[in-house]
Amino acid sequence: MxxxxxxxxxxxxxxxxxxxxxxxxxxxxxxxxxxxxxxxxxxxxxxxxxxxxxxxxxxxxRRATTVAGAELADKPVLVPTLIVVNVAVFLLTVALAEDVFGNDRSAFFHALTSYTPSIAEGQWWRPFSSGFLHYGPIHLVVNMIALWFLRDLELLLGRVRFALVYFLAMLGGDAASYVFGSLGAEGAGASGAIYGLLGGLVIAVIRLKRDRHTLMTVLGVLALNLAISVSIPQISLLAHLGGLVVGAAVTFGMLYAPPARRTQWQVGTVVLVTIALVGLFALRTSQVTDEVFCTDPTALECFITTR
Known part of the structure; x- marks a missing residue:
């Protein structure tokens, strides 16, 4: 007309x-x-x-929203951004070490890893910076492919909620290694965060009442990854389990929050999980300062775990 x-x-x-x-x-x-x-x-x-x-x-x-309260989006933004950042950090470590498969052979790399004695001394950035480090191209590619296949979670949760799940799961993986792992262990990798997203995916499948086949497929993938974590000594099972538990817990709070009080429940979930993780770090730090620990990550008594 x-x-x-x-x-x-x-x-x-x-x-x-x-x-x-x-x-x-x-x-x-x-x-x-x-x-x-x-x-x-x-x-x-x-x-x-x-x-x-x-x-x-x-x-x-009123725009259509997901069960988490996020506005519907056509494509993810954070997942591609995280992949770019991880690849960029890897290329930087390769340039500094002048070795693609030995990119951890630089002081810069070890200054960012999750190393218990250094964290206890106050280097609080390590639990986050270590999540962007990878030992070699295979480690990087495996984690980035997994992250890409989990991109739909960003559309379900929304960017802010997705970022909270990702980084809290990353912190949860490091907290598990820090509290229960070996004193001289040095870790790096995005798997703690990725396992958190896997845990979130399980919660999402249940919350959205997907068919039994979908749920069993997701659980099968999770079980296979955990089996690999157990079978390879260099992989930190603790970091994977810590990320998995935290990611599932935060996603549960995001997806099962009552619509009428969604914001309060989601914020409360994030606050409670954050307080719990900070408390674990604080408790372990007081113990580490009283122990004799390895100060040289290249010494024979120290070992490296990848995540």
């Missing part, structure tokens, strides 16, 4: 357009009934509405 031309021209006695006072018009908005010229009217389902009413209606229309 096209807007009818203003047949009145400049006839005397006609009201002026509310947006263009110099334009007399015989037309009006079917919603607010204010006079409007053809330029200021938009074709509506019934008659024509002025652009002010159309804009006001667009602002008040």
């Amino acid at each position: 096209s807007i009818p031309p203003d047949q009145t021209g400049t006839q005397a006695g006609l009201p002026a357009c509310v947006r263009h006072p110099d334009r007399p018009t015989g037309l009006s908005c079917t919603r607010c009934e204010r006079p409007a010229c053809p330029q200021c009217l938009v074709d509506a389902s019934v008659g024509f509405q002025c652009v002010d009413c159309v804009n006001a209606a667009n602002r008040t229309v």
Whole structure:
């Protein structure tokens, strides 16, 4: 339907357009009934509405959201960004070590790993920075492929909630290694966060009431990954389990929050999990400071675990 031309021209006695006072018009908005010229009217389902009413209606229309309260999105943004950052950090470590398969042979790499004695001494950034380090290209590729296949969780949770699950799971993996792992262990890798997303995926499948086959497939993938973690000594099972538990717990709080109090429940979940993790780090730090630990990660009594 096209807007009818203003047949009145400049006839005397006609009201002026509310947006263009110099334009007399015989037309009006079917919603607010204010006079409007053809330029200021938009074709509506019934008659024509002025652009002010159309804009006001667009602002008040409720957009569709997921069960987590996130607005529907067409494609993920954080997952590709995380992959780019991980690859960039890997390339930097390769350049510093001048070795693709031995990219951990630099002081920079070891300054960012999750190393218990250094964390206990106050280097608080290590649990986060270690999540962007990888031992060699295979370690990197495996983790980034897994992260890409979990990208739909970002669409379900929304960017902020997804980021919270990812980084809290990363912190949870490091907390498990820090509290229960060997004193001289040095760890790196994004698997703690990725296992957290796997745990979140299990919760999402149950919450969305997907078919039994889908649930069994997800559980099968999770079981296979845990079996690999157990069978390879260099892989930190503790980091994987810590990330898995934290990721599942935070996602549970995100997806099962009552709609009427969704924000309070989700914020409360994040706060409680954060307090618990900080408490674990604080408790273990007080113990580490009283122990004799390895100060040289290259010494024979120390060993490296990958995540």
